[in-house]
Amino acid sequence: MGRRIFHLVAASCTTLLSLAIPQHPYMFLIGSGALLALAVEASRLRSPRLNALYMAVFGPILKQSESAEITGATWFLIAAFFTFFFYGPEIALPVLLFVAIGDPAAALVGTRFPGPRFWGKSPSGGFAFVAAALAVWAIICALGYGQWSLAVIVAAVVAALVELAPLPVDDNLTVPLLAGAAMTLAMSAGL
Numbered sequence: 001m002g003r004r005i006f007h008l009v010a011a012s013c014t015t016l017l018s019l020a021i022p023q024h025p026y027m028f029l030i031g032s033g034a035l036l037a038l039a040v041e042a043s044r045l046r047s048p049r050l051n052a053l054y055m056a057v058f059g060p061i062l063k064q065s066e067s068a069e070i071t072g073a074t075w076f077l078i079a080a081f082f083t084f085f086f087y088g089p090e091i092a093l094p095v096l097l098f099v100a101i102g103d104p105a106a107a108l109v110g111t112r113f114p115g116p117r118f119w120g121k122s123p124s125g126g127f128a129f130v131a132a133a134l135a136v137w138a139i140i141c142a143l144g145y146g147q148w149s150l151a152v153i154v155a156a157v158v159a160a161l162v163e164l165a166p167l168p169v170d171d172n173l174t175v176p177l178l179a180g181a182a183m184t185l186a187m188s189a190g191l
Contacts, residue, residue: 011099012100015096017029023084023089030080033077034074034078034081037074038070038074040054041074045069072172075172075173079096079099079172080176083095091155091180092180093140094137094140094146094183097137098156099171099175101133102133102156102159102163103129103163103171105128106164107125108125109124111125126160126164129159130159134153134156137156149187151187151191154183155180
């Protein structure tokens with residue numbers, strides 16, 4: 001549960017920070033954070049001693065598999081940088097929030113509901129992902145920081161499907177990049 005709360009808070013704050021900082025300084029900050037995180041990851045994965053220290057500090061909020069691979073938080077920072085770089089804030093803000101809110105919602109609901117599983121994941125978690133993503137977008141719109149469009153809904157559904165799919169790359173990276181591409185295409189189609 002601690003990992004889900006950390007994911008929710010850290011990813012949301014990282015994304016919402018873009019509302020307070022202009023795009024270029026924000027991208028510099030996020031890009032620097034991603035490079036620093038990659039340097040730490042490379043160091044700890046090469047040094048068993050450093051990795052043991054890292055896991056002693058961060059282990060309670062990490063997946064077991066992350067003891068020997070790059071963490072989801074690092075993938076998210078990389079995704080945040082490239083999502084803003086490729087798509088700009090109009091698309092980056094919703095798709096990064098979808099990951100921040102939708103991923104923990106999918107995990108929370110998906111583990112508690114019985115039923116079929118696809119690649120170890122529950123379709124009910126996918127529905128929770130979309131519902132949570134659209135709920136957070138409704139709040140952002142009510143605060144005056146976003147607008148509703150069919151493209152946003154397309155992006156939320158694509159994000160949930162990518163999160164459900166058994167892709168070989170971490171979903172903290174693939175979800176925002178692929179949902180951002182879907183939203184870009186939907187917007188160019190006039191949705």
